[in-house]
Amino acid sequence: EAQVTQNPRYLITVTGKKLTVTCSQNMNHEYMSWYRQDPGLGLRQIYYSMNVEVTDKGDVPEGYKVSRKEKRNFPLILESPSPNQTSLYFCASSYFTGQAGANVLTFGAGSRLTVL
Amino acid sequence: EDKVVQSPLSLVVHEGDTVTLNCSYEVTNFRSLLWYKQEKKAPTFLFMLTSSGIEKKSGRLSSILDKKELFSILNITATQTGDSAVYLCAGTGANSKLTFGKGITLSVRP
Numbered sequence: 001e002a003q004v005t006q007n008p009r010y011l012i013t014v015t016g017k018k019l020t021v022t023c024s025q026n027m028n029h030e031y032m033s034w035y036r037q038d039p040g041l042g043l044r045q046i047y048y049s050m051n052v053e054v055t056d057k058g059d060v061p062e063g064y065k066v067s068r069k070e071k072r073n074f075p076l077i078l079e080s081p082s083p084n085q086t087s088l089y090f091c092a093s094s095y096f097t098g099q100a101g102a103n104v105l106t107f108g109a110g111s112r113l114t115v116l
Numbered sequence: 117e118d119k120v121v122q123s124p125l126s127l128v129v130h131e132g133d134t135v136t137l138n139c140s141y142e143v144t145n146f147r148s149l150l151w152y153k154q155e156k157k158a159p160t161f162l163f164m165l166t167s168s169g170i171e172k173k174s175g176r177l178s179s180i181l182d183k184k185e186l187f188s189i190l191n192i193t194a195t196q197t198g199d200s201a202v203y204l205c206a207g208t209g210a211n212s213k214l215t216f217g218k219g220i221t222l223s224v225r226p
Contacts, residue, residue, distance in 0.1 A: 031212060042218035043159075043204065050211065058213070090158060094212075103212045104150065107158035 002027045006091045006108035013081055014116050021076045021111050023091030031094045031103065032074040033058070034066065036087040037110075043090070049074055081115040088112050118143045120207050122217035130225050133195050137220045139205035140187040147212075149181050149188045152204040154219070159204055162190070195224045 004025045013019055025032065033048035035058075045058030049068040063085055065077040074093075078085060089112075092105035119142045129135055141149065148166045152159035163172045165181035165188060172179050176195075181188045192199055202219040209215065 033214075035216075040218065043206075043216040045213065045215075048211075048213065056211070059215075103148070103208050103214050104161050104164055105159075105214065107160075109158050 004091055004093055004106050004108035006111050008111060009109060010112050012114045012116065015082055016080050019078050019081060021089060023074045023108060024072050025093040026072065027093065028071065029093035029095055033092050034076045035090045035092065036060065037090060038087050083115050086113060086115050118207060118209050118215040120205060120215050120217040122205055122220050124220060126221040128223045128225060129195055131196060134193045135195060135222065137190040137203050138187065139217055141207040142186065143207035143209040143215060145210040146207060148208040150206045151179055151190050154202040154204055197224050197226055200224045
């Protein structure tokens with residue numbers, strides 16, 4: 001089954017304790033992206049990657065890191081989490097259609113993170 | 117900075133009503149407008165619109181894009197309780213970056 005898998009789905013952690021949220025897709029998609037979703041603010045892009053070893057900042061990258069060493073994986077790293085990073089996180093992927101630009105994202109199920 | 121604005125932010129209707137959800141956008145190097153439906157989980161894709169005036173239709177849902185006035189609408193006819201969800205629209209711009217609106221919460225009462 002074609003899917004985006006992210007783990008963990010739920011996590012409660014404490015301020016400053018490094019954590020990684022993994023994301024893996026089995027569709028051979030070039031494009032991958034991380035979003036956070038907060039009440040009243042909608043989905044905001046954190047980082048995206050157009051292919052292996054190519055990553056770029058989205059709208060809210062502060063406090064996050066990513067890497068894209070393999071095409072299928074795009075982990076999100078919080079080096080020193082803070083309470084304002086409490087949020088619902090979505091990983092998503094798609095084919096990178098280049099000129100057409102259309103980006104029909106397939107989303108993972110979401111990871112709810114609470115930082116105390 | 118790219119911007120997508122949806123309206124209204126929420127609405128409540130009764131089963132059988134028709135609803136129109138609005139989405140306006142200011143996206144540099146605009147390429148497409150996408151609609152997603154989000155129930156208490158990940159967003160799922162509804163429509164992608166790239167050309168003005170061409171209606172996309174799927175069952176009771178339809179959508180159209182106006183690239184001159186920079187907006188799109190999503191229509192749902194004969195609403196059902198299963199249509200209750202948050203509806204997201206997003207504009208695709210440079211580097212295929214999607215900018216999402218804040219979403220419209222639709223509640224359909226029996």
